[in-house]
Amino acid sequence: MARVATGNLIEIKGVDYWYTPRRSILSGIDMVIPRGKVVAIMGISGSGKTTLLRLIGAVMKARRGEVMVDGELVSRLDNSGVYRLRRRMGMLFQFGALFTDLSVFDNVAFQMREHTALPERMIRDLVFMKLNAVGLRGAHRLMPAELSGGMARRVALARAIALDPMLMMYDEPFTGLDPISLGVIRNLIRRLNDALGATSIVVTHDVQEALEIVDYVYYMSDGKIVAHGTPDELREMAEPLVHQFVYGEPDGPVPFQYPSKGYAEDLRLRAARG
Amino acid sequence: MTNDGVLRLGFAARFIALTLAHSGTSFVRFGLVIRELYFTGVLSLIIILVSGLFVGMVLGFQGFHTLQTYGSESALGVLVALSLVRELGPVVSALLFASRAGSAMTAEIGLMKATEQLSAMEMMAVDPISRVVAPRFWAGFISMPLLAAMFSAMGVFGGYLVGVVLIGVDEGSFWSQMQSAVDFREDILNGVIKSVVFGFAITWIALFEGYDAPPTAEGVSGATTRTVVTSSLAVLGLDFVLTSFMFRGI
Numbered sequence: 001m002a003r004v005a006t007g008n009l010i011e012i013k014g015v016d017y018w019y020t021p022r023r024s025i026l027s028g029i030d031m032v033i034p035r036g037k038v039v040a041i042m043g044i045s046g047s048g049k050t051t052l053l054r055l056i057g058a059v060m061k062a063r064r065g066e067v068m069v070d071g072e073l074v075s076r077l078d079n080s081g082v083y084r085l086r087r088r089m090g091m092l093f094q095f096g097a098l099f100t101d102l103s104v105f106d107n108v109a110f111q112m113r114e115h116t117a118l119p120e121r122m123i124r125d126l127v128f129m130k131l132n133a134v135g136l137r138g139a140h141r142l143m144p145a146e147l148s149g150g151m152a153r154r155v156a157l158a159r160a161i162a163l164d165p166m167l168m169m170y171d172e173p174f175t176g177l178d179p180i181s182l183g184v185i186r187n188l189i190r191r192l193n194d195a196l197g198a199t200s201i202v203v204t205h206d207v208q209e210a211l212e213i214v215d216y217v218y219y220m221s222d223g224k225i226v227a228h229g230t231p232d233e234l235r236e237m238a239e240p241l242v243h244q245f246v247y248g249e250p251d252g253p254v255p256f257q258y259p260s261k262g263y264a265e266d267l268r269l270r271a272a273r274g
Numbered sequence: 275m276t277n278d279g280v281l282r283l284g285f286a287a288r289f290i291a292l293t294l295a296h297s298g299t300s301f302v303r304f305g306l307v308i309r310e311l312y313f314t315g316v317l318s319l320i321i322i323l324v325s326g327l328f329v330g331m332v333l334g335f336q337g338f339h340t341l342q343t344y345g346s347e348s349a350l351g352v353l354v355a356l357s358l359v360r361e362l363g364p365v366v367s368a369l370l371f372a373s374r375a376g377s378a379m380t381a382e383i384g385l386m387k388a389t390e391q392l393s394a395m396e397m398m399a400v401d402p403i404s405r406v407v408a409p410r411f412w413a414g415f416i417s418m419p420l421l422a423a424m425f426s427a428m429g430v431f432g433g434y435l436v437g438v439v440l441i442g443v444d445e446g447s448f449w450s451q452m453q454s455a456v457d458f459r460e461d462i463l464n465g466v467i468k469s470v471v472f473g474f475a476i477t478w479i480a481l482f483e484g485y486d487a488p489p490t491a492e493g494v495s496g497a498t499t500r501t502v503v504t505s506s507l508a509v510l511g512l513d514f515v516l517t518s519f520m521f522r523g524i
Contacts, residue, residue: 089397111399115400
C-alpha cells in the first residue's frame, strides 16, 4: 500500500462505532493528530475516549469512516499488518498492566526479546537506558508486586517505550497517583515525546495536569467531539460543557443527579401526607 | 440458556483450534513450556505422590480382606496393580490435577485478563494465545500422563507396604503374579491413553475458562470453580466412554 507522508500521523474521518446499532458509542468523529505533538482527548467517563484509542490501536475496527495511522488505513490491515503497526506503538494502560510473573527488568525487556534478535548484552544495556529514563534503574530486580502505584506506572512507561515507538498512547495515566508521582508521570510524558521524536495521545480527565503539557485538546461528550483547541483556547471557551469540565463545576450541562423520578415521589411524601 | 451453552462450546472449540494452530512458539522456544511444566507438573508432584501412596495402601488392605475370603491373597499384587494402572491412576490423578493445576491455570489467566496484562501483550504485538496459552497447554498435556504414571507407581509401592511388609503376603508371589498378569498393551497402554485424554480435556477446560472469565473478582472465582467442576465431570464421563471402547472385545 502506498504510504502518504503527511504532517499528520493520525487522521480520523467520519468515524462511527457502535456495539448495537441502537446504542452508538462514537459518531461522526473527525480528528487529526500531527506528528511530534502531544494531544489530549478529554471528556467525562463513558464519553468514548478509550474506544477511540482502541480504534487507533486496531483493537477494534470502525463501523463507518476511516482511521489512518502513518498513512495506512487501519481497517484494511490484516492480522500481520495490525501486529506490524502495533510494534511501532506504545501504550500505557491505566494501572500499568505489568506482567506480574516477570521482574521489572524482564518486563521492560519483553518486547525486545519477542520482536528483535538482539544479543542479551545489548538488551541489558537498552533496558537500563529505558529504566534510567524513568528513574528506576535501581529497581530492575524488583517484582511488580513490590512496586508502588507510581513506580509501576513508570516501569510500564519504560516498557512502552522499549522499541522507541512512533506513537505513544496513554490511557488515563494520572488516575490514582499521589501528587509527586503524578508530577513525575506528567513531565515524563512530555519529555519522552520530545526525546523520542514520537507523537503522543493522552486520554484523560485530569484537566489541569493535561493542559500543562499538551499541545492540543479534543473534548468529547457522548461519543462526539464537542470542542477542540489549544489548552489556552479551551480555558477561554464559553461552551458550557467544556467550561464545567475545565473548572470542575459539580452541576451544569452534566447534571449532578442521575436521571430519576421526582425526589418527593421517591421519599413518598404524598403517601405520608395522605 | 441452551443457546449460551452452545455458543460457549463453539468458542471453546475455536479456542483449542487456535491454541493448537499457534503452538509453533512453544516448540521453537521450549523454555516457555519447561517453565510451565515446573508450575503444573513439578509443583503437583507432592499431592500426587502422597495420594498415590495412600490409595495404594488402602487397596492393600481392602484387597487383602476380599482375597482372603477366597484364599487367594497371593493375587494381591495383581489386584493392586491392575486397579491402579487401568482406573485409579489415571482417574484419581486427573481429579487431583484438575483441582491443583487446572484451578491455578484458570485463576492465573483470568487475573492476567482482569489486570489488562493480556490486552497489554496484544498491544505489544505479541499474541497471548501463542505466548501465554499454548505453552501452558503443552505443559499440562505432557505432565498429566507422567503424573498418572507416578501415581500408579507410588500406589503399587503403597500396596506392597501394606500387603507384604505389614500383613505378610508372600513377596515373591506378590511381584511375580503382578508381572505375569499385567499386560503392557491391554493394561498399561490403555491407562496411558486415558491419562493423555484427561490431560488434554483438563488443560483445555482450565485455559478456556481463564481466558473467557469476566474480568472481575467474581468472574475469576466463578471460572475457577467451573474449571474444577467441569473438568472433574469431564474426566469421569470420558473415563466411562474410554473404558467402554477399551472393553469392546470382551
